[in-house]
Amino acid sequence: MISKRFSILCVLFFFFGFSNLLASEAIQKESTNQEEKGFDFGELLMHHVKDAYEWHFFTLANFDATIYLPIIAYKNGEGFEVFSSRKVSDGNSYHGYEIEEGHLRRQDGSKFFDLSITKVVASIFISAILLLLIFIRVARKYKGNEKKAPHGLQAFMEPLVLFIRDDVAKPILGDKTYFYLPYLLSIFFFIWINNMLGLLPGAANVTGNIAITCTLAIFTMIIVNVSGNKHYWLEIFLPPGIPLWLLPIMWIVEIMGIFTKPFALMVRLFANMISGHMIILSIIGLIFLFGEMSQGLGWGIALFSVAMSTFMLSLDLLVAALQAYIFTILSALFIGLAVQDAQH
Amino acid sequence: MDLLLPQFGLIFWTTIVFLLVLFLLSKYAWKPIINAVRERENSIDEALRTAEKVKEEMAALSADNEKLLQKAREERSKILKAAKENADKIVADAIEKASDAARKLAADAKQDIDNQKQAAIAELKIQSGKLALNIASKLLQKELAGQAEQESYMKKLIEDLDFNQN
Numbered sequence: 001m002i003s004k005r006f007s008i009l010c011v012l013f014f015f016f017g018f019s020n021l022l023a024s025e026a027i028q029k030e031s032t033n034q035e036e037k038g039f040d041f042g043e044l045l046m047h048h049v050k051d052a053y054e055w056h057f058f059t060l061a062n063f064d065a066t067i068y069l070p071i072i073a074y075k076n077g078e079g080f081e082v083f084s085s086r087k088v089s090d091g092n093s094y095h096g097y098e099i100e101e102g103h104l105r106r107q108d109g110s111k112f113f114d115l116s117i118t119k120v121v122a123s124i125f126i127s128a129i130l131l132l133l134i135f136i137r138v139a140r141k142y143k144g145n146e147k148k149a150p151h152g153l154q155a156f157m158e159p160l161v162l163f164i165r166d167d168v169a170k171p172i173l174g175d176k177t178y179f180y181l182p183y184l185l186s187i188f189f190f191i192w193i194n195n196m197l198g199l200l201p202g203a204a205n206v207t208g209n210i211a212i213t214c215t216l217a218i219f220t221m222i223i224v225n226v227s228g229n230k231h232y233w234l235e236i237f238l239p240p241g242i243p244l245w246l247l248p249i250m251w252i253v254e255i256m257g258i259f260t261k262p263f264a265l266m267v268r269l270f271a272n273m274i275s276g277h278m279i280i281l282s283i284i285g286l287i288f289l290f291g292e293m294s295q296g297l298g299w300g301i302a303l304f305s306v307a308m309s310t311f312m313l314s315l316d317l318l319v320a321a322l323q324a325y326i327f328t329i330l331s332a333l334f335i336g337l338a339v340q341d342a343q344h
Numbered sequence: 345m346d347l348l349l350p351q352f353g354l355i356f357w358t359t360i361v362f363l364l365v366l367f368l369l370s371k372y373a374w375k376p377i378i379n380a381v382r383e384r385e386n387s388i389d390e391a392l393r394t395a396e397k398v399k400e401e402m403a404a405l406s407a408d409n410e411k412l413l414q415k416a417r418e419e420r421s422k423i424l425k426a427a428k429e430n431a432d433k434i435v436a437d438a439i440e441k442a443s444d445a446a447r448k449l450a451a452d453a454k455q456d457i458d459n460q461k462q463a464a465i466a467e468l469k470i471q472s473g474k475l476a477l478n479i480a481s482k483l484l485q486k487e488l489a490g491q492a493e494q495e496s497y498m499k500k501l502i503e504d505l506d507f508n509q510n
Contacts, residue, residue, distance in 0.1 A: 135373035142380035182370035211354035
């Protein structure tokens with residue numbers, strides 16, 4: 001009994017000693033990087049929420065836990081060029097490519113397509129593979145067990161699938177539910193798993209990246225406008241009860257509406273996810289900001305920061321599911337508006 | 345501001361990955377899952393409906409049973425009633441017949457007794473007549489020697505006889 005407690009204490013002391021070392025190391029690194037300016041808070045935040053060409057986990061003493069991801073560049077006339085991002089790290093240049101302010105540039109300034117597997121792209125690959133593994137596994141369990149109650153992972157996922165079907169799709173889409181359901185399910189679980197993975201320490205900020213939310217919003221926009229029926233287009237070009245001279249103005253407003261709906265989807269998800277990350281990072285950053293003034297103050301703030309960031313992370317767990325749900329239900333709503341019949 | 349500018353590479357890869365995920369999940373996950381769930385829901389619905397139907401049938405069956413029982417009970421009481429009436433009738437008939445027979449027997453007996461009585465009376469009359477005749481003849485043989493006396497006496501006898509006959 002006593003030895004067990006003692007060993008737990010040892011582990012705790014070791015852990016705190018370790019994190020102390022980690023923290024001081026981080027401060028040291030930041031302050032050596034920004035010699036004149038001291039600890040640059042904004043820079044730290046941006047570094048953590050933005051995409052990068054390498055996947056940096058942590059730096060401990062002289063050990064840098066970084067995975068250098070492949071860079072893929074396509075230039076008209078020269079074709080594809082694939083190389084490790086290690087070659088352009090630390091300000092080096094390779095075949096005329098260099099990284100400037102976090103972006104790949106050509107030294108001569110000419111244009112090219114940057115198709116690199118960045119941290120965010122790698123993260124999407126991982127979440128996509130996880131998604132496929134989970135759901136194909138779940139789907140296999142149904143084979144031959146159609147009339148049995150779900151078990152295990154299947155029992156966890158089935159209520160979620162049914163929730164999207166019965167509470168999101170069905171009330172809005174009615175008899176067209178089963179046509180749009182695969183898209184709604186895919187987008188819900190894709191956003192959710194990326195939100196959740198983004199909360200892990202060292203993970204990429206996927207859904208807090210505007211390119212990702214933009215792409216997903218464009219998907220919804222395309223589906224809405226492709227499935228828009230006669231009634232939907234009539235509402236846009238010939239809204240009932242509008243005087244003829246007002247029509248050109250209505251056209252502008254309505255056509256803007258086509259784009260503002262997905263724009264709202266894009267910004268909502270992006271802003272929610274990035275703000276969650278930033279708040280947690282800011283609270284943690286306070287430790288180092290105050291630690292720079294005095295070590296004691298830093299430790300004092302650490303108590304507050306750990307408690308606050310624990311709370312914020314729990315909140316973000318909720319937000320992760322909530323934002324996925326909101327994106328899905330709004331997509332369903334926009335699709336519903338486009339496919340509904342005139343009598344509504 | 346850099347944060348708000350979507351990167352072309354990210355859009356490109358996200359599009360590819362999401363389309364792949366959408367296609368693969370639709371084909372290998374959502375379709376089997378949704379189909380299985382719908383099938384299960386249908387089978388549950390059907391089971392519930394069958395249970396309801398069986399319940400109704402059971403109710404109808406028990407109602408039928410009740411009706412049959414009721415009918416059987418009525419039949420039984422009817423049969424019992426008829427049997428009782430029959431028995432009563434048989435007993436009544438028997439009593440009547442017996443009393444008739446008894447009455448007839450009594451009447452016959454009375455008739456017999458009357459007949460015997462008449463016969464006995466007649467016999468007695470004949471015997472007493474014979475006896476009287478015998479005595480009379482014996483008396484007469486002794487007393488009535490002359491013709492005139494005989495005739496007057498005979499006349500007197502005949503008158504008496506006629507009177508007696510009445």
